[in-house]
Amino acid sequence: MKKIILSISILILLTSMQIQKAPKVIFFGDSITEAGVKPGGYISIMQEKIKQAAAPNYELIGSGIGGNKIYDLYLRLQEDVLDKKPDIVVIYIGVNDVWHKQSSQTGTDPDKFVAFYSAIIKKLQSSGIKVIVCTPAVIGEKTDFTNQLDGDLNRYSEMIRKLAKSYGCGLIDIRKSFLEYNLANNPQNKESGILTSDRVHLNQAGNQMLAELMFKGLSK
Numbered sequence: 001m002k003k004i005i006l007s008i009s010i011l012i013l014l015t016s017m018q019i020q021k022a023p024k025v026i027f028f029g030d031s032i033t034e035a036g037v038k039p040g041g042y043i044s045i046m047q048e049k050i051k052q053a054a055a056p057n058y059e060l061i062g063s064g065i066g067g068n069k070i071y072d073l074y075l076r077l078q079e080d081v082l083d084k085k086p087d088i089v090v091i092y093i094g095v096n097d098v099w100h101k102q103s104s105q106t107g108t109d110p111d112k113f114v115a116f117y118s119a120i121i122k123k124l125q126s127s128g129i130k131v132i133v134c135t136p137a138v139i140g141e142k143t144d145f146t147n148q149l150d151g152d153l154n155r156y157s158e159m160i161r162k163l164a165k166s167y168g169c170g171l172i173d174i175r176k177s178f179l180e181y182n183l184a185n186n187p188q189n190k191e192s193g194i195l196t197s198d199r200v201h202l203n204q205a206g207n208q209m210l211a212e213l214m215f216k217g218l219s220k
Contacts, residue, residue: 022057025218026081028073029092032137032201033064040204045211055215061086069097069108070116077120082127089124090172090214091117094136094160095200098152114159121167132170132217135160137178137206140199142189147199172217174210181209 027033027043036043043062049055063080065072070093081089094113101107108116117133124131135157140147157175164171182194192199195206202210 022059023087024059024061024085025088025090026061026063026084026086027090027092028081029064030068030096031064031066032095033062033092034066035201036064036207037062040207042202042207042210042214045207046214049211049215056219058218067096068093069100070094070113071108074116074120077123082123086129088130088132088218090132090134090217091120092134092174094156095139098136098149098156099139099200101152102149110155110159113156114163117160117163118167121163121169125167130170131167132172133160133164134172135175137174138182138196138199140191141182141186141194141196142191143182143186144189147191170217170220172213174213177209177213
């Protein structure tokens with residue numbers, strides 16, 4: 001009788017393990033994330049590693065739209081994220097909020113950036129979703145801080161770090177990691193070509209590095 005009970009218990013355990021779904025992760029962002037689902041993109045690299053059993057299992061979904069800023073994410077939060085019922089949402093935004101202030105005068109002022117970002121975090125957390133936030137990487141890869149928008153990127157990155165602390169979110173400090181990599185690998189002080197193809201969007205090395213950073217962030 002004990003053997004029968006033990007066998008049934010093992011069968012139930014194995015069945016529950018088989019039907020347990022991989023956590024659903026949505027990457028919520030701009031053109032960097034939009035490109036992330038394409039061949040060679042950081043999300044595609046992550047999916048390939050999962051397929052090869054070289055990384056923990058997740059269901060990965062990219063929700064990136066080129067040109068998006070923080071308020072664009074807020075406006076499409078329900079349809080593109082909440083309705084899909086993710087377990088984890090990785091918010092990777094901020095480049096356009098800074099960059100577009102210079103290029104088209106349509107960026108996002110700091111107070112509005114924090115307000116919209118806070119509202120998104122609250123809506124996600126109220127739905128029981130784990131939130132991970134990311135600092136924006138670079139707009140130019142020069143290592144002597146002569147990239148025109150370094151100051152604003154540092155400021156917005158610090159705001160995101162503070163939001164992570166205030167709301168108990170996970171944090172992937174992409175800016176910090178990219179700056180450290182460039183300091184070690186850009187001795188000629190190039191504006192692009194180290195981790196980006198055009199100062200902003202990622203090349204092969206950038207996508208590979210971002211995939212590794214995202215996996216580390218998911219595992220914390």
